[in-house]
Amino acid sequence: MSQDPRAPAELSWETLTQGVWKENPVFVMLLGLCPVLAVTNTASNALAMGLATTFVLLCSGVLVSLLRKLIPKQVRIACYIIIIATFVTITDYAIQAISLDIYKALGAFIQLIVVNCVILGRAEAYASKNKVANAFVNALGMGIGFTLALLCLGIVREVFGFGTLFGIDLFGPNFQPWAVFALPPGGFFVLAFWLFLFAYVRQRRNPSKEEEHAA
Amino acid sequence: MQPDSHAFIFLNAFLINNFVLAMFLGLCPFLGVSGKVKTAWNMGLAVVFVMLVSSMCAYGINIILVRFELEFLRLISYIAVIASSVQLVEMFIKKFSPALFRTLGIFLPLITTNCAILGLALFQTNRSYDFTQSLAFSLGAGAGFALALVLMAGLREKLELADIPDTVTQAALSLMLAGMLSLSFMGFAGLGG
Numbered sequence: 436m437s438q439d440p441r442a443p444a445e446l447s448w449e450t451l452t453q454g455v456w457k458e459n460p461v462f463v464m465l466l467g468l469c470p471v472l473a474v475t476n477t478a479s480n481a482l483a484m485g486l487a488t489t490f491v492l493l494c495s496g497v498l499v500s501l502l503r504k505l506i507p508k509q510v511r512i513a514c515y516i517i518i519i520a521t522f523v524t525i526t527d528y529a530i531q532a533i534s535l536d537i538y539k540a541l542g543a544f545i546q547l548i549v550v551n552c553v554i555l556g557r558a559e560a561y562a563s564k565n566k567v568a569n570a571f572v573n574a575l576g577m578g579i580g581f582t583l584a585l586l587c588l589g590i591v592r593e594v595f596g597f598g599t600l601f602g603i604d605l606f607g608p609n610f611q612p613w614a615v616f617a618l619p620p621g622g623f624f625v626l627a628f629w630l631f632l633f634a635y636v637r638q639r640r641n642p643s644k645e646e647e648h649a650a
Numbered sequence: 651m652q653p654d655s656h657a658f659i660f661l662n663a664f665l666i667n668n669f670v671l672a673m674f675l676g677l678c679p680f681l682g683v684s685g686k687v688k689t690a691w692n693m694g695l696a697v698v699f700v701m702l703v704s705s706m707c708a709y710g711i712n713i714i715l716v717r718f719e720l721e722f723l724r725l726i727s728y729i730a731v732i733a734s735s736v737q738l739v740e741m742f743i744k745k746f747s748p749a750l751f752r753t754l755g756i757f758l759p760l761i762t763t764n765c766a767i768l769g770l771a772l773f774q775t776n777r778s779y780d781f782t783q784s785l786a787f788s789l790g791a792g793a794g795f796a797l798a799l800v801l802m803a804g805l806r807e808k809l810e811l812a813d814i815p816d817t818v819t820q821a822a823l824s825l826m827l828a829g830m831l832s833l834s835f836m837g838f839a840g841l842g843g
Contacts, residue, residue: 465681465821469765473674513733520726528722543772546725550765552678618836619672623829630822638817 446569454576460553461584461626462633467553471585472622474544478601481589482582483537484544487526489578491548492557494522496574499562506563515558516549523548553581584629591625592616656786659779663790666841669766670798671832676766680799681824690803692753694796698789700732700761701770703739705788707731708771709781728771736761766795801831 460466470488475481495518499506506514527545531538538545548554557577562570594600596617598610615621652658669675676697683693711727740758744751761767770791774784805827814823 466678468677468681469674472677513730516729516733517726520729524722524725527725543769543776546772547675547765547769549725549729550768615833619674620829620833620836622674623825623832627822627825627829630819630825631817634819634822635817 446566446572450569450572451576454573454578454580455583456580458577459580459584460556460577461581462629464553464556466556467551467581468626469547470544470551471588472619472626474541475585475588475592475622476596476617477540477593477599478586478589480537480540481585483530484541485578485582485585487530487541487545488548488551488553488581489575490526491519491522492554492574492578492581493571494525495519495554495558496562496570497567498522499558500565500567500570503563511563512555512559515555515563519554519558520549553577587629588622588625591628592621596621654783656782659783660786660790661841663787664794664797665835665838668794668798668835669769669791670795671828671835673769675769676764676795679760679764680795680802680828681821684799684802684806684824687800687803687807690799691796694792694799696758696761697764697766697795698792700736700739700758701767701788701792701795702785704732704735704767705770705774705784706781707735708774709784712775724775728768732767732771766791798831798835802827805831 454460458464461468461471467488470484474484495515498518499515502514502518523546526548530541530545557574561573565573590600594605595613596615598604598606598612616625663669667673670677670680679693679697684690708728708731711731712724715721715724715727736758740751743758770788774787779787802824806824809823809827
């Protein structure tokens with residue numbers, strides 16, 4: 436593959452996987468936390484939100500990458516925002532058409548995808564500097580990572596908060612729901628718990644690197 | 651209290667449905683600039699100011715959009731209005747009070763990407779508040795944001811010297827704190843009555 440001088444990164448497996456684990460937008464970079472906490476009280480809401488965000492990530496990534504030589508540097512952020520807002524509007528109307536229940540459950544948070552820093556961050560840091568294929572694969576990886584993170588929270592919160600998973604009853608009628616998990620504080624606690632778990636795993640894997648990171 | 655009275659809308663946005671702790675809006679600045687009480691105050695102030703201005707602008711824009719049946723452009727026009735009103739506020743403060751401008755510093759431009767502002771504009775449209783109700787709502791939401799930010803900063807200042815395990819990262823600790831704050835704010839739910 437001939438390398439574009441503006442594109443330092445070559446298309447590789449790494450392009451896809453860095454978004455899933457090494458640079459996971461939620462657990463590592465702590466970006467886009469608002470929807471992560473707000474709509475993950477059930478697993479199906481989390482999945483819908485993750486897919487919607489992935490769609491916007493993919494489309495805006497490809498378009499920003501296509502237009503990267505046309506957009507003047509001074510107004511690039513405004514251009515990215517307009518591009519993202521366009522795709523979010525499309526997503527908003529599409530979800531409304533596909534399932535009104537999901538639309539009502541997610542509420543204004545579909546429209547708030549516009550200000551999700553993951554998407555603007557990808558547009559600025561990756562798509563605007565790389566070829567279309569790279570931008571697509573990278574956005575796909577980020578989207579998968581984001582969706583996985585949402586599911587991690589959504590599953591825990593739904594299982595404990597309602598005793599169900601994707602609406603299927605797990606524990607039988609005698610289960611007393613642990614209501615706090617479905618309420619706002621539960622979101623904070625579950626995310627804190629996941630961060631703690633990942634920090635622990637990373638520390639176990641390479642203790643020296645973790646110290647460096649902490650310092 | 652009447653559910654559509656101004657006092658109720660203000661209290662609702664301020665305490666009961668606090669933007670940060672109950673609706674999870676504006677978490678990035680909440681976790682990012684809550685290290686010191688002083689900066690938290692300034693950020694809170696800036697947010698109240700921008701919320702008021704953008705709420706008024708969004709109200710006007712919405713009337714125009716509805717008049718010409720262009721509702722599908724709502725999101726794009728809101729985000730453009732917010733970005734430019736932040737810019738406007740920045741220039742205005744710079745001219746009017748350089749001292750305040752210096753204290754707010756970098757926080758003003760950062761507010762553009764704060765989802766609490768866009769959320770506010772969208773919510774006031776969805777609930778079809780009139781002009782004064784929108785004002786009460788934006789004041790309450792801004793004050794609630796500032797309150798949560800200052801409380802959080804106070805807690806984190808106290809925890810600076812605490813002895814915590816290595817594995818607990820700064821972010822996990824902040825989220826735990828936020829969870830407890832959120833838990834205590836649930837106590838205000840009774841005010842809704």
